[in-house]
Amino acid sequence: MSNGEPLISPTIPNTHNTSNQNLKVFKRDPQHRIFVNRGLHLDKIKFYGFDMDYTLAVYKSPVYESMGFDHLKARLVDIGYPTDFLRFEFDPAFPVRGLWFDKIYGNLLKVDSHGNILVCIHGFRFLKPHEVQELYPNKYIQLEDNRLYVLNTLFNIPETYMLACIINYFETNKEYSKTKTGVTYSNIHMSFKSIFQDARAAVDWLHSHGDLKSSTMANLEKYVHKDDRLPILLDRIRQIGAKTVLITNSGYEYTDKIMTYLLDFPEKYGSRHWTSYWDCVVVDAMKPLFFEDGTILRVVDTETGALSIGHHLGPLKSGEIYSGGSCEVVSRLLGAKGSDVLYVGDHIFGDILKSKKIRGWRTFLIIPELTTELQVWTEKKQLFDNLTRIESALSDIYKHLDSSTLERPDTSIISQKLRAVVHELDMSYGMLGSLFRSGSRQTFFASQVRRYADIYAASILNLLHYPFCYMFRAPAMLMPHEATVDHYSVNDVDSMPIVFRSRSSSDAGCDALASKRPREKSTEQAVSWPEPPLKVVHIHDDGDSEEDNSESSLSLHSVNSNCTFSPDNEHIN
Numbered sequence: 001m002s003n004g005e006p007l008i009s010p011t012i013p014n015t016h017n018t019s020n021q022n023l024k025v026f027k028r029d030p031q032h033r034i035f036v037n038r039g040l041h042l043d044k045i046k047f048y049g050f051d052m053d054y055t056l057a058v059y060k061s062p063v064y065e066s067m068g069f070d071h072l073k074a075r076l077v078d079i080g081y082p083t084d085f086l087r088f089e090f091d092p093a094f095p096v097r098g099l100w101f102d103k104i105y106g107n108l109l110k111v112d113s114h115g116n117i118l119v120c121i122h123g124f125r126f127l128k129p130h131e132v133q134e135l136y137p138n139k140y141i142q143l144e145d146n147r148l149y150v151l152n153t154l155f156n157i158p159e160t161y162m163l164a165c166i167i168n169y170f171e172t173n174k175e176y177s178k179t180k181t182g183v184t185y186s187n188i189h190m191s192f193k194s195i196f197q198d199a200r201a202a203v204d205w206l207h208s209h210g211d212l213k214s215s216t217m218a219n220l221e222k223y224v225h226k227d228d229r230l231p232i233l234l235d236r237i238r239q240i241g242a243k244t245v246l247i248t249n250s251g252y253e254y255t256d257k258i259m260t261y262l263l264d265f266p267e268k269y270g271s272r273h274w275t276s277y278w279d280c281v282v283v284d285a286m287k288p289l290f291f292e293d294g295t296i297l298r299v300v301d302t303e304t305g306a307l308s309i310g311h312h313l314g315p316l317k318s319g320e321i322y323s324g325g326s327c328e329v330v331s332r333l334l335g336a337k338g339s340d341v342l343y344v345g346d347h348i349f350g351d352i353l354k355s356k357k358i359r360g361w362r363t364f365l366i367i368p369e370l371t372t373e374l375q376v377w378t379e380k381k382q383l384f385d386n387l388t389r390i391e392s393a394l395s396d397i398y399k400h401l402d403s404s405t406l407e408r409p410d411t412s413i414i415s416q417k418l419r420a421v422v423h424e425l426d427m428s429y430g431m432l433g434s435l436f437r438s439g440s441r442q443t444f445f446a447s448q449v450r451r452y453a454d455i456y457a458a459s460i461l462n463l464l465h466y467p468f469c470y471m472f473r474a475p476a477m478l479m480p481h482e483a484t485v486d487h488y489s490v491n492d493v494d495s496m497p498i499v500f501r502s503r504s505s506s507d508a509g510c511d512a513l514a515s516k517r518p519r520e521k522s523t524e525q526a527v528s529w530p531e532p533p534l535k536v537v538h539i540h541d542d543g544d545s546e547e548d549n550s551e552s553s554l555s556l557h558s559v560n561s562n563c564t565f566s567p568d569n570e571h572i573n
């Protein structure tokens with residue numbers, strides 16, 4: 001790597017340099033791939049931490065959400081909501097993860113990373129732009145805990161749809177009179193905030209006291225995906241000398257049932273207890289509290305399910321089950337320091353954001369929706385081609401116009417076509433569009449993924465497709481002026497804009513300065529000069545510490561323990 005230039009530019013085609021034209025960047029099958037936001041050297045990972053629900057145990061969709069929805073409507077009727085609610089049926093085409101619920105106006109909002117509202121739904125009604133503008137000046141809202149609730153997890157999907165169903169029911173039922181912030185029936189006023197609180201409390205009740213878990217445990221095959229590659233993955237992690245750690249918020253009984261189901265393959269792998277796949281198991285972790293103060297670390301009696309009294313002081317033993325604790329205590333007992341932990345979870349806040357921000361763990365986000373998202377991305381190629389054609393037609397209209405143009409060209413037909421294609425594309429994902437975007441704008445969820453997940457994939461089993469010495473490299477994050485300008489386009493000096501700021505001391509006008517700069521270091525110089533660094537200084541590209549990076553920059557040119565580097569096998573995702 002000379003002059004700090006990467007050997008292969010991952011996303012910018014070098015059309016100027018013909019010698020690079022035949023270079024191919026190998027990419028794995030999209031469904032097997034792990035995507036990269038920040039570089040990660042897998043061979044530096046000594047501890048693989050796993051969440052359980054929706055990470056190891058992937059619930060079958062939509063049957064699991066539908067079951068959760070049915071339990072939720074029964075609970076709401078139990079606490080006094082109309083029995084008509086029992087007629088609600090879960091529609092998987094409606095909800096998408098990551099919406100914000102506005103407790104004041106009762107709206108579900110799809111927002112971008114800055115809080116600009118992309119889509120606004122009241123019940124089942126999509127608000128028109130001028131209606132959104134009336135409620136939210138500049139179609140903008142700030143994320144405030146008192147007002148907004150982020151429906152972040154896959155467990156929130158039934159609740160998202162239930163909130164739409166409830167508000168649609170009250171809005172369309174003539175017996176209820178509507179106000180801006182709720183509904184009134186006889187002498188009762190229900191604010192959207194109180195409706196939300198009831199729904200939220202009902203969901204919490206289902207998870208802690210209701211039949212959700214017992215229904216799941218009674219019919220595991222119906223609700224939970226099982227894959228015989230999971231035991232292989234866990235064994236391979238331990239074979240390379242790394243440790244496997246399970247950290248789940250679920251209790252012991254539920255964890256025991258789920259993990260027994262997931263890891264029990266007597267015909268293939270012999271009779272093995274599920275705990276034999278783990279170096280450490282923590283249940284009742286209470287994430288995200290686990291990453292902050294945590295709770296008391298106790299030992300679970302696996303015969304009775306009872307917890308030991310007092311703090312467990314260690315050591316942590318494989319085969320034992322621990323309850324509670326904190327990231328600090330468990331890390332200390334395991335000997336993990338932070339950046340040598342890769343934590344795999346599906347919860348952007350509880351698993352990923354907190355472990356990254358507070359503990360500096362490397363993070364691997366599981367996004368089960370990625371399979372569908374990639375399917376639309378590839379199967380709807382025709383629509384993306386149409387978008388390109390429309391953009392091309394639009395650029396043709398403006399091609400020969402400049403500031404002297406007085407006649408406004410008619411772009412109404414093209415704008416209509418553009419809106420139609422964008423809408424068709426959005427609907428290919430579901431009624432509320434993609435998890436990651438609305439039209440060309442990225443969602444709040446997408447920005448959280450980019451910010452906090454070092455790597456992400458649809459399944460943890462995608463790890464099976466990479467060697468444990470793998471160097472994950474992030475594609476370059478391009479600004480619009482980099483993404484739309486080819487390297488050769490700005491070589492014509494005559495077309496340079498009139499404002500040109502030189503950053504070279506040898507350019508014209510700077511000769512005097514250049515002549516003052518000493519050619520060799522001298523201790524006698526009265527004025528000191530900055531020296532250009534001799535090697536790469538942007539250490540974030542590899543996501544490692546400075547010390548680690550000096551090793552990693554060497555490994556680009558040399559042979560590391562298991563992998564030989566050459567331009568042909570530099571792995572760019």
Ligand SMILES: [Mg+2]
Pocket residue numbers: 051052053054055345346347
């Ligand atoms: Mg989870």
